[in-house]
Amino acid sequence: MIGDVIFEMKGITKVFPGIKALDAVSFSARSGEVHALVGENGAGKSTLMKVLSGVYQAEEGDIYLRGQKVRFQHPLESLAQGVSVIYQEFSLLPDRTVAENIFLGREPARRWGLLDTQRMQSETQEVLSLFGDRHRFGPETLVGELDVAQQQMVEIAKALSLNAQVIVMDEPTAALNDTECDLLFQLVDDLRGQGRSIVYITHRMREIRRLADRVTVIKDGKVAAAFDDVPETGQIVEAMVGRDIGQFYPEPATPDEVGEAVLTVRGGGNDRIFDIDLDLRAGQITGFAGVQGAGRTALALALFGVEPFDTGAVTVEGNPVSLTTPRRAARAGIAMLPGDRKAEGLMLMQTVRDNGMISARAFSTALGAPDNTPMTTLDQMDQFFDAFDLRAASYDVEIQSLSGGNQQKAIVARWLSLAPKVLIFVEPTRGIDVNTKAGIYAQMRKLAQEGAAVMAISSDLPEVLGISDRVLVMSDGKIVAEFGYGASEAEVMHAATEAHLELETS
Amino acid sequence: MMPRLKQMNPVFLVLILLFAAIAILSPYFLQPAGYMNFLKRAAPIAILAVGQLYVINSGGFDLSAGALVTLTVIGSSILLDGDASATWWVIIVMLGAGVIVGVANALVVSWLKVPSIIATLGMMITLSGIALTWSGGAPRGYLPENFRFFGRYLIKDLPLIKILPVAVIVMVVVCAAMWWLMHRTNYGKRLVAMGDNPKAAMLAGVPLTETRIVAFVMSSVSAVIAGILLGGFAGVSTDVGVGLELQAITAAVIGGAQLLGGRGTVGATIAGALVLQAMFTLLNILGFPKPVRDVVQGLILISAVVIAGYRRRRSGG
Structure with missing residues (x-):
């Protein structure tokens, strides 16, 4: 039931100070289709959608909506034209009802400016009925009482009540569990059936295969590949990564540099991570890869006592330790360089x-x-x-x-x-220019050579592969794969995104 | 030399200008009796301000300090009722009460996550209520001479300076100790780091709760000491401490302390307290009534924050 082209972006270029975020990107969506927009963190996916909705204005390129050239200066203008973007961070007011949220800023009024609550209720009910009976909440429910998946439904309902023809979803499953994901997929199917066009941003392969009609891959601000169907996973991953690691990174550890396990975790777990068995060895840099929310940062926070383990046992140099506060962790010989330098x-x-x-x-x-x-x-x-x-x-x-x-x-x-005996680097080079990066990597290697066990967490996959002697892949709070030095990005990406599938089928 | 001069805190310049103005209008203040009397009057507010600086540098406010001054004066006079032999244990009891109030303030902030401005506002109302209930609303009892010694006694016939009030000695000793703790110990560095960025300080290993407890205890104990001095030279009244916490905050801000923490020195805070006292003295000499002092204090507070913000923006800080 794929129909006409609803919107088309041609040759979009967007420059931020010092960086070309988008370089002549073209992208379109037809009615009744799900178009997956794929790419690594920072590739430019969200920027492209912000240009579409009018949050940013492009330096070059045109946008056509139903054949008409448009230029949105503000998200309200694109909303009025039927383009809704649902961001990862919801824009809902927790202490207001579902109906009040849906009509926020455009509440229907009766005479004397009184609020027409009846109309708000009935129209909200109408929109919610599009979900069948899956929503399990009413117009009068407070949004703060809803779970994440239900809040997402409110966001979608908001888009529907504005009669959005184009709905952009930015990594909608990031915070959902498996059951909630299935519910979302059904909703997306419904929206497609109603003839709307969905732009679905993700980097999870299983979602692409489950939902997408077309796939466009963005890398470094350019379209790396545009597929008119859903190709093999390998082709998508190749388009997403596929650049080589230069002499940017120091040499890996030689076998005799790697010593005893300094830190061991057996059966470690809390709300966000499960069944963690981990050995960090002296002289070795252990990298952690995984998609957002896979549990890498949660593991670092647990090891440093910020969000401690509830279960399991940890030893440092063979002695059992209790890592319940950062102070205790530091006393035990663990150090953490936080990911958000300014705030933490x-x-x-x-x-x-x-x-x-x-x-x-x-x-x-x-x-x-x-x-x-x-x-x-x-x-x-x-x-x-x-x-x-x-x-x-x-x-x-x-x-x-x-x-x-x-x-x-x-x-x-x-x-x-x-x-310290164990050094945890979280996003060690975030916001640091390329030349200084090499210096930080050299430092990390030197610390390992001096006998520390080094743990590196980064959302920049080439960085993780470049500096690590071994790479552990996390997914859904578990360590799901291990690679030695020299693993390819494609292999690791597969492991990080395919884990869902393997776990389900096994 | 020039860049140093530019970096110098303007509070010291303001203080010199105010002294000059006072001296020109009333040469009495150039004689030992004049400036020593001035310092004696400034002593309680200087001590309170430095105590308050500990809480401000930690990132909070202590609004309960003034009420604790009142409670100290009222409580001491009722407990003593002229009995000179009881002075020492009453002073110890009062300092103990100060420690308890400080610990309570800090724990409400740390454990119950109540913003310090609310926690200490609650403490202020509570302490005022206790003082009022205990005294029945009117001053009772009587402070013996050896209690009033600290606030009132003047050491006379000294060479050069001729007279020296005991209150000034107390101020110098207490402020020196608090300067040392703030600027010459690991504790002081932890305190300022915590006020600058509590999360980063915590992740660097700073024990936040302990650090905060000491900060609030310093403020409360300094309030008790200020109360003992004020009881000495002003005598017993039920409103002796009213508004002193705001004067203390104003003094710290005049000295350049950053509200919400991370920046502030003991020396500049003492200077800030002296500026405030000098301003009051000047208005008094010029014959303005007391309410005008409040207006001026308010305007100074706002100006100090504006000027500090402007200087910081210009220095790119």
Whole structure:
């Protein structure tokens, strides 16, 4: 029942300061079809959809809606023309009812400006009836009482009540469990049957195979491949990755560099991760790959005591440890470089030196001299900075004046003052320019060579493959595959996205 | 040298200008009796302000300090009722009460996740209620001379400075100790780091709850000490502490402390307290009535925050 072309984007180019986010991208959708938009994190999928909806304006290229050239300056304009985008982060008010959310900003009024609640109720009921009896909530239910899948239905209902012909869903299953996913797939089928066109953003192969009529792959802001049907998974993955890892990364560990298991986890688990068995060896960098929400960050947070394990046993150098707070984890010899440097790593108003010294000060006696702790003196901290080639006007300037890479070096130095046995790097190069990246990788390798067990988590797959001596793949909170050095992106991607299927069929 | 001068906190310049103005209008303040009396009057607010700075640097407010000053004065006078032999244990009891109030404030913030401005507002109302209930609404009892010694006594016939109020000695000793803890210990560095970014500090290993408890205890204990001084030179009244917590916050802000934490020094806070006291003195000399002081205090508070924000933006901070 695929019909006419509803919208068409031609040669869209979008430039952000210092980066070409989209480069002459063309994309279209017909009525009654699901068009899957696929690509790695940062490939440009969401940017493209923000251009379509008018959040961003493209520098070059045209958008046609039902044959008419349009140029949306604001999302409200595209909404009025029947284009709805459902983002990963919902835009719902938890303390309002379903009906109030659906009519937010365009509430029907009676005379004297009184709210026409009856009309809101009945029209909401009408829209919800499109879901059959699957929604299990009414117009009067408070949104805060709904689970994630139901909230997503409210978002979809909102789109339907605006009579959206184009519905964009940005990784809609990211927060859903399997049953909820199935329900969503049925809804998408229904919407397609009603002749609407769905743009479905994902990087999960099983969803593409289950839902898509067409697939477009975006990589580095360009269309890497456009398929008029759903091809073999291998073809999609190849289009998504397929670039080689240069001399950017340090040499892997030689077998005699790898030592004993420093940290072991047996049967570790909590709300987000399950049945974790893990050995981190001295001298080795262990990388973690997986899609968003696969549990990599949750594992790091558990090991560092931020969101501790509920079950299982952990040892460090053979001694059982209880990792219930970051302070305990640090005492046990574990260090974590947080993923969000600004929010979780830096004391922005303090000097570079104070940012470097804070952990040594945190683990010394409260009344001790802050520049001369048992772990590190200020002079030794300066030597760490010098060794890392940390560039600052002076080590006494506020750390917020430094570049991201130099800030990261100060945080690494902070942990080195405690001589940790296990170092967990979460997104070690996020927001850091290419040249500084190589320096950070060299540092990580050096730490491993000096006997630390290093764990690296990154959403940048080539990075994980480039720096790691072995790669563990996580999916749905479990470790599902292991690869040695030199694994291809395609292999790892397969494991990360196919795990669902294998688990289901086995 | 020039960049150093530019970096210098403007509060010190303002303080010098105010002193100059006061000295020109009333040369009495150039004599030891004049400036020592000025310092004596400034002592309680300086001590309160430095205590308050601990909580401000941790990222919070302590609104209960003023009510604790009142409770200290009222409670001491009722417990003592002129009995000089009881002075020492009453002082110890009052300092103990200060510790309890500080720990309670910190735990409500840390464990129950109540914003400090609300937690200490609740404590302020509670303490005022206790003071009122205990005293029955009017000053009762009587403070013996050895209790009033700290706030009132003047050491005389000294060379050079001629007289030295005991309150000034108390101020110097207490402020020096609090300066040392803030700027020369690991604790002080943890405190400021926590105020700057609690999550980052926690992930760097800083024990947040312990750090916060000490900060609130410093504020409460400084309020008790300020209460003992005020009881000494102002005597017993039921409104002795009213509004002092706001003066303390104002003094810290004049000294450049960042509200919500992460930046503030003891030296500049003491200077801020002296600026506030000098401003009151100046208005007094010029013959303005008391309510005008409040207007000026309010305007200074807002100006200090505006100026601090402007300086920070310009320095790219």
